[in-house]
Amino acid sequence: MQLSNTSQYAIRMLAYMADKKDSPLINATELSEALHIPYKFLTKIMTELVKADLVVSVRGREGGYSLSKKASDIKVDDILNIFHDSIQDKQCVLGIGFCNGMCKCALHDQWMEPKILLQKMFRDSSLEDIAGKGCKI
Amino acid sequence: MQLSNTSQYAIRMLAYMADKKDSPLINATELSEALHIPYKFLTKIMTELVKADLVVSVRGREGGYSLSKKASDIKVDDILNIFHDSIQDKQCVLGIGFCNGMCKCALHDQWMEPKILLQKMFRDSSLEDIAGKGCKI
């Protein structure tokens, strides 16, 4: 019951970039060192974020990455969706999900509340909310 | 953000057994067919449940499995613990977890509530609660 490593890394990478919104471009070396994420793995993840249009990249010397839009417009859930880590509406704790109405187990109703809270948290929290709270993550 | 396949199977297997509390022993073939879980994988999981003392097994002809205690005394969280799928108190959404007090990100407080609900759900729900609600899972 955890987000994937990749999703966690991606969120932290983007939050760091949002936090340094004064610098126009941030490169992979800086991110890797600041966040202690393996350089090669970080660039691999970043390329996916570029393809998903959350990040724009500038190649070549003096190149780097920057957010493609305002930090307040990038939600955590946008990131989770890229790595198939988002919580689906019909997602069931037991991996079944087709029981409904009259026929449901004891977990069914109990799962609703935390599920909705998690979805809300992911959908409402933007990079701006996460970054710049005085703590590097 | 899902329980592992193994945990999901284990919960369903034990819930099925709790549901048939009149039959003293239930064998792997019946479980496999009723729950559509691959036979060999099911026996592998079951052996772990036996080692964890949630199930007692009887080998040989006319053998099978039975719960080691009352269904109401086996909580979902007991099962998750075996497969390291339980939610830890200090578990952080971003895999960090050492930020505290003054220094926390926007997800920190928001994560508390669903986390506690999930822990409560897993710790309070017993096999008895899950089984026998009129729906085979």
Added chain:
DNA sequence: TTCAATTACTACTCATAGGTAGAATTTATA
């Protein structure tokens, strides 16, 4: 005693996430 039905053990295969290596490509600057 023999046999069939059962769980347990050992050792594999397969799929996927996590991570690494090296070369190719791009581009500003010297």
Added chain:
DNA sequence: TATAAATTCTACCTATGAGTAGTAATTGAA
């Protein structure tokens, strides 16, 4: 133009979860 600094691409390696195969051990019943 040549070089160095950067991203991107292709291909791999490693660890783990999921699942399978075959055999050994156990035991009730014919």
